[in-house]
Amino acid sequence: AQSVSQHNHHVILSEAASLELGCNYSYGGTVNLFWYVQYPGQHLQLLLKYFSGDPLVKGIKGFEAEFIKSKFSFNLRKPSVQWSDTAEYFCAVSLYSGGGADGLTFGKGTHLIIQP
Amino acid sequence: GAVVSQHPSWVICKSGTSVKIECRSLDFQATTMFWYRQFPKQSLMLMATSNEGSKATYEQGVEKDKFLINHASLTLSTLTVTSAHPEDSSFYICSARDPGQGINEQFFGPGTRLTVL
Numbered sequence: 001a002q003s004v005s006q007h008n009h010h011v012i013l014s015e016a017a018s019l020e021l022g023c024n025y026s027y028g029g030t031v032n033l034f035w036y037v038q039y040p041g042q043h044l045q046l047l048l049k050y051f052s053g054d055p056l057v058k059g060i061k062g063f064e065a066e067f068i069k070s071k072f073s074f075n076l077r078k079p080s081v082q083w084s085d086t087a088e089y090f091c092a093v094s095l096y097s098g099g100g101a102d103g104l105t106f107g108k109g110t111h112l113i114i115q116p
Numbered sequence: 117g118a119v120v121s122q123h124p125s126w127v128i129c130k131s132g133t134s135v136k137i138e139c140r141s142l143d144f145q146a147t148t149m150f151w152y153r154q155f156p157k158q159s160l161m162l163m164a165t166s167n168e169g170s171k172a173t174y175e176q177g178v179e180k181d182k183f184l185i186n187h188a189s190l191t192l193s194t195l196t197v198t199s200a201h202p203e204d205s206s207f208y209i210c211s212a213r214d215p216g217q218g219i220n221e222q223f224f225g226p227g228t229r230l231t232v233l
Contacts, residue, residue, distance in 0.1 A: 036224075043224050043225065044209070046223075049221060090160070094222075103150045103165050103175075104150070104152075104160070104211075104222065106160045107159060
């Protein structure tokens with residue numbers, strides 16, 4: 001079974017700092033990769049996704065992620081964070097089985113706190 | 117577009133009772149919906165895949181007789197927690213796949229917090 005590992009469980013940054021959250025997955029086949037954000041008291045929102053093509057994907061709110069197949073990684077980045085980026089971030093993987101993607105396997109999440 | 121709702125948003129019940137949670141796709145037809153469970157300060161765990169008109173597929177370790185899933189229409193899937201116990205207290209989240217926006221993307225509902233006393 002596939003698994004997803006997020007390297008940092010808690011990250012504290014100051015506003016305007018650069019952000020990189022690590023994500024590695026274990027599966028050798030075709031995968032779809034996602035980053036979701038969960039703001040306090042709200043439901044999951046999709047930040048960005050990778051299905052195929054350009055390994056550098058851009059999402060909402062200035063986030064981007066790079067798929068490096070050789071490293072089984074899909075790290076999330078943002079050049080300059082804002083206080084409003086305080087949230088829980090989840091990396092997720094789904095397998096592509098031809099007839100459609102399976103359910104998602106999530107990493108344990110990274111709690112990001114941005115200090116003003 | 118691609119809005120998923122859940123009802124109720126929270127429920128408190130006594131041990132031994134059954135609770136039904138609804139998941140609806142409001143502006144699209146979802147042939148496939150997924151049910152997840154999230155414990156406090158933990159990640160989401162896939163419980164089952166719900167396919168319209170057929171039996172749900174459960175993940176290993178999830179009791180199908182305890183967590184009954186019914187996907188009776190293209191816009192509604194229900195999860196019934198039968199004979200609930202305090203250890204079933206959790207946050208239950210559904211998601212739905214919108215074929216019109218690519219078969220690989222899921223849209224999440226706001227979740228249902230279940231507390232079993």
